[in-house]
Amino acid sequence: MLLFLVFSDTVFGNGPGTLAAPAASRVTYETKLEAVRLHLVEGCTYRKIMERFGIADRHRLKVWMKKYKELGEFGLVDQRGRRKEYIDQNRYVQALEREIKILKKCLEIWMQEMKRIDI
Structure with missing residues (x-):
């Protein structure tokens, strides 16, 4: 079974002769920290922060806020691939x-x- 996605003239997919799909953009630690600061210190709304940083998901901001309140700045660090210890x-x-x-x-x-x- 072949899967293809077409973006303009470039073909992405998992079949022979296709390119790998572009990686999803990752939000940096600094961006997360700035978004949290804008909300907590300057009182910016989630909507303004989403527009400023191009974040499509409001829930993502809520998760960052929760992690920041629970763990501080360390909570905003990407933990994927790290051991629990x-x-x-x-x-x-x-x-x-x-x-x-x-x-x-x-x-x-x-x-x-x-x-x-x-x-």
């Missing part, structure tokens, strides 16, 4: 910092106990 890196670092605090406190208590026993 790297996505949750910030939480992992925070857990390690809490563990370090606990261990330091345990060491401090242990040292005090050792000094008290030696006396």
Whole structure:
């Protein structure tokens, strides 16, 4: 089964003698961040932001806003192809910092106990 799409005089498809279909345009991190900033800081409407950046889907802006509110700027980074451990890196670092605090406190208590026993 052959599939063909015709754009002007260029033929795209999956059959022999055809060109690969053009890649969908990807929105950069900077564009997403600017769109979020325009909405949150300057109070621009979704419609104005969509017109300014040529975004066809209003839902896409809502997803960016939600990700920004949940994860900050890191939420706007394209995560496709990344392992989940790297996505949750910030939480992992925070857990390690809490563990370090606990261990330091345990060491401090242990040292005090050792000094008290030696006396």
